Amino acid sequence: MRRSPSRFACPLESTRDTCVVQRREAPFPLLTDKAGRIVVLVTEGSEMSKPTDLVQGTLDLLILRVVGLEPMHGWAIARRIRQMSNDELRVGQGSLYPALHKLEQNGWIEAKWGESENNRRAKYYALTRAGRKALEKETAQWDRLSAAISLVVKPT
Secondary structure, eight states, X not given: OOBOTTSSBOSSOBOXXXXXXXXXXXXXXXXXXXXXXXXXXXXXSOOOSSOOHHHHHHHHHHHHHHHHHSOEEHHHHHHHHHHHTTTOOBOOHHHHHHHHHHHHHTTSEEEEEEEOTTXXXXXXXXXXXXXXXXXXXXXXXXXXXXXXXXXXXXXX
16 A cells, blocks of 8 residues: 555555545444434434434434433443433444543543443443533533424424
């Protein structure tokens, strides 16, 4: 592999000014329903071809809400989201851990090592004071957004 001018390895062909890469959909959608469809809004029917910022913000909100209940490790967070959504939403590891890392960098959650229910070392995430404020703000934004979408989607 040759290096392209932007300092990353080019996986296929490259010239001095270009790098050709294979285009494909992301292997880990942010949120999926129990049928494996990518979820932007919970609806019956077709899937979206790629996640949007709405989904990322939704995942952050879901994580903050669940971690606000009690400190828990990553797998337990994904399991709790699935339980609380009546088995409708499933968060993959490829989406969960980057989101947890981002929330930790923002100061909204903090992580401490502990022992899981299986006696294994696990990183436990807890909501910080700043995280509680962010959760309130994000919840209010979600309420406004979902109400606005409902006005458009539901006939009067």
